[in-house]
Amino acid sequence: MKRYAGAVYLAIALLAIGIAGCNNDSLPPASGYASVSGIIVDSATNAPVAGAQITIDTILTATTDSAGKFSIDKVPSGIADYAVTAKGYQTLASSANVEPGKPLALNLTLVQQPPH
Numbered sequence: 001m002k003r004y005a006g007a008v009y010l011a012i013a014l015l016a017i018g019i020a021g022c023n024n025d026s027l028p029p030a031s032g033y034a035s036v037s038g039i040i041v042d043s044a045t046n047a048p049v050a051g052a053q054i055t056i057d058t059i060l061t062a063t064t065d066s067a068g069k070f071s072i073d074k075v076p077s078g079i080a081d082y083a084v085t086a087k088g089y090q091t092l093a094s095s096a097n098v099e100p101g102k103p104l105a106l107n108l109t110l111v112q113q114p115p116h
Contacts, residue, residue: 031078032100037071040064040084043109052086052110075104082106088113 036056040049048068055061057080062070064086077100084092089110098104 031076033074033076034098034100034102034104035071035073036075036080036082036096036098036104036106037069038106038108039068040070040086040108040110041068042089043111049086049089049110052084052089054082054084054108056080056082084108084110086110 040052040054041047042049048064048066050064050066050068052064052068052070053061054064054070054072056072056075060072060075062072064070075098077098079095080098081095082093090113092108092110096104096106
C-alpha cells in the first residue's frame, strides 16, 4: 500500500509542476481584429467620392457608396498599409495602426488628377 501511495504522490507532484509551467504569461498575446470604416471626399469640393476603392494590406478591399462611405471588417491588428484609388484622382497611400477590438475611422481626402 505504501508503494502505491508513493506513486500517487509522485504523480500529483508531476501534475502540479506541469500545470504551474502552463501559465499564459510566456505566451504571446493573441492577435485581434477590428473594423475599419470611413468616408472619402474630394479635396477641392469636399464632396463624397463614390466608387473609390480602398485596399488594406493588398488583400482586403471595399468600394465607397454614393455617400463616399466604406467599411471593412476583420482587419488584423497592427500597422495596416492602405491605398485608395478612384478614376480621375491621384492614388492615396498611407498606413494606420489597427488596435484589436477598437473600430478605426478613416476620413480621407483625394486630390483630383491634373488635366492632361
